Amino acid sequence: MKKVVQFLLCAILGISLTSCQSLVESQIRKRLTNSQKRQDALLSSENMHVILLGTGGPLSNETRDSSGVISGDTVKTETLPKFAKDADLFLCESLQKEMVMMISRVAGELNNPRLSRQMLDVTDYHMSPVDAAQVVQEAGVKKLVLVHVVPPVENFIMRWMYLEGTDDAFDGEIVLGQDRASFELPPKSRP
Numbered sequence: 001m002k003k004v005v006q007f008l009l010c011a012i013l014g015i016s017l018t019s020c021q022s023l024v025e026s027q028i029r030k031r032l033t034n035s036q037k038r039q040d041a042l043l044s045s046e047n048m049h050v051i052l053l054g055t056g057g058p059l060s061n062e063t064r065d066s067s068g069v070i071s072g073d074t075v076k077t078e079t080l081p082k083f084a085k086d087a088d089l090f091l092c093e094s095l096q097k098e099m100v101m102m103i104s105r106v107a108g109e110l111n112n113p114r115l116s117r118q119m120l121d122v123t124d125y126h127m128s129p130v131d132a133a134q135v136v137q138e139a140g141v142k143k144l145v146l147v148h149v150v151p152p153v154e155n156f157i158m159r160w161m162y163l164e165g166t167d168d169a170f171d172g173e174i175v176l177g178q179d180r181a182s183f184e185l186p187p188k189s190r191p
Contacts, residue, residue: 066185069141072148075124076131084139088185091177092135093148095126096162103151122150129162133169144170147177 068089071080084090104119127135129146136144153159153176166174175181 073125076127080135081139084141086140088142089183090136090141091145091147092132094129094132094146095150097123097128099151130165130169133166137170143173145175145177
């Protein structure tokens with residue numbers, strides 16, 4: 001998971017993975033040495049500022065001109081919109097609970113209790129696409145990218161089912177993330 005977060009962060013910032021890893025490692029080493037408070041900056045430079053919150057919290061990246069937030073394995077919370085406030089891009093894992101519950105039910109009917117239990121368990125720590133859309137609407141985010149999509153969306157009918165209700169919850173752009181996708185954060189115009 002750590003490598004995925006690093007890769008996503010580097011993709012957002014448009015810098016090489018090696019440069020990003022080197023910067024992250026030096027900042028982590030500095031942070032641990034200085035015993036900073038838990039919510040202090042994990043990574044900071046002239047061009048960006050990254051904040052990593054505790055388990056279930058978002059990873060926030062702010063460049064001088066643009067901002068992006070990454071959230072994973074969490075549910076909708078009251079604090080999440082605060083950390084995503086006015087972000088240009090919000091990458092959020094999502095799970096379509098009704099579809100996953102259907103998989104759990106069918107797995108049980110097919111005498112596969114392990115899969116049935118796993119599908120039931122993951123609903124406790126993932127946001128639904130509608131929950132994610134509500135969070136970004138409240139936060140004033142411009143673009144929502146749903147990542148770690150569960151279950152996989154394989155056709156337009158599943159896509160419609162997966163995203164049902166998100167348009168009512170969010171006025172901005174919603175993207176279903178794909179492997180190796182990249183997103184550019186354009187500079188904001190200065191007043």
